[in-house]
Amino acid sequence: MVLTLERESVTKKAKDVEELAKLINTYSVLGIADLYKVRAIQLQELARRFRSKIQLKVTKNILLKMALRDSKKIGIEKLIETLKGSNILLLTNMDPFKLLLLLEKSKMKMVAKKGDIAPNDIIVPEGNTALPPGPAISELHDVGVRTKIDGGSVWVLRDTVVTKKGEAVTSKVASILPKLGIKSLEVGLKLVAAYDDGLVITSSQLFLDLNAVRRQFEEAFNKAFNLSLSVVYPTKETLNIILWRATSNARNLAISSVHFAPEVAPQLIAKAYSDMATVAITLLKINKEAVPMEFRV
Numbered sequence: 001m002v003l004t005l006e007r008e009s010v011t012k013k014a015k016d017v018e019e020l021a022k023l024i025n026t027y028s029v030l031g032i033a034d035l036y037k038v039r040a041i042q043l044q045e046l047a048r049r050f051r052s053k054i055q056l057k058v059t060k061n062i063l064l065k066m067a068l069r070d071s072k073k074i075g076i077e078k079l080i081e082t083l084k085g086s087n088i089l090l091l092t093n094m095d096p097f098k099l100l101l102l103l104e105k106s107k108m109k110m111v112a113k114k115g116d117i118a119p120n121d122i123i124v125p126e127g128n129t130a131l132p133p134g135p136a137i138s139e140l141h142d143v144g145v146r147t148k149i150d151g152g153s154v155w156v157l158r159d160t161v162v163t164k165k166g167e168a169v170t171s172k173v174a175s176i177l178p179k180l181g182i183k184s185l186e187v188g189l190k191l192v193a194a195y196d197d198g199l200v201i202t203s204s205q206l207f208l209d210l211n212a213v214r215r216q217f218e219e220a221f222n223k224a225f226n227l228s229l230s231v232v233y234p235t236k237e238t239l240n241i242i243l244w245r246a247t248s249n250a251r252n253l254a255i256s257s258v259h260f261a262p263e264v265a266p267q268l269i270a271k272a273y274s275d276m277a278t279v280a281i282t283l284l285k286i287n288k289e290a291v292p293m294e295f296r297v
Helices: 002-026 040-049 061-070 076-082 096-105 135-142 171-180 210-230 239-256 265-286
Strands: 029-034 054-057 087-092 108-110 122-124 147-150 153-156 160-163 185-187 190-196 199-202
Touching: 002 054, 002 061, 002 087, 029 076, 029 096, 040 054, 040 108, 061 076, 061 087, 076 190, 076 199, 087 190, 096 190, 122 171, 135 147, 135 153, 135 171, 160 171, 210 239, 239 265
Parallel strands: none
Antiparallel strands: 029 087, 029 190, 054 087, 108 185, 122 160, 147 153, 190 199
16 A cells, blocks of 8 residues: 555656656746745735746746756756755746846735844834824834824824844734834745756846946947047937037138138128228227228217
C-alpha cells in the first residue's frame, strides 16, 4: 500500500514537471517573483487583472527546478539560482522591462499588521478621526498621539509619527491603523529575475528610475539641439531657428554693407536719412547757410 502511494506520488510529480516544462517552452519570457507578504486575495486580484498578459503559476521550487532543467530554452537553468523562499512563476510574451513596470504599478496599499516593517514613517495625521470618544482616546495616547474631543468625535492635535521607517509595527500601532484607515504598506509581486532570449536579468538590472531616465533624455535632447544649432545642421526641431538666424544674419550683413535688397531697403533709407541729419547738425555749427532749411533749427 505504501509503495503504491509512493509510486503514485512520484508519477504525479513527474507529470507535473513535464506539464510545467511544456508551459515554460510556450512563452518567450519567464519571471520569478517573490511572494513574501502577498496575501491570497491579492494574488487572486492580480491573476484576474493580468489574465490577458501574464499567466501566474504557483509551484514548489523543487518541481520548478526540475522543469527548468528539462526545458529546451538555452541558459534558462540560470534561473534556478534565484529560487529562494516562496516564489511564483510568471509566464508572458511581454518585454521584461514592461513586466517589471506593470508589477510596480499593480502594487496595492494595505494596512500594516503587527511585525510588518514600515517602508516609510507611519504618520497619524492631524485632524478629525471620525472616531467617537471612548477607547480610541486611550489607544491613541498609548502610541503617543495627542487628541481632543470636538463635535462628538476624536481629533488629532498634530501629525504624529507612530512608527519610524525601518521599524517593526507594534501590536498597539497595528490595532489603531485600520480604525483610522491608514494604509502604509505597498504590497505586490516583487520581480526577482526574468529570462528573455537566453539571458537571465536580475531585478536590479531591470529596474528603471523613470524620472532619472527622463532627465537623461532631456539632457541628451538639449545637447543635440544645441549642437544642431552650432554646426547649422537642420533638423525638424531646429530648422525654424536656423532659418530665423540665417535671415537675421543676412539682414544685418545687408544693412552693414549697404546692400540694397527689398527686405532691408526701408532700414537703409532710414539709416541714410539719420546719417544725413547728423551731418546737417554738424554743419549748422560751421555754416548755417550751407544746411537745407528743413534741418535748420
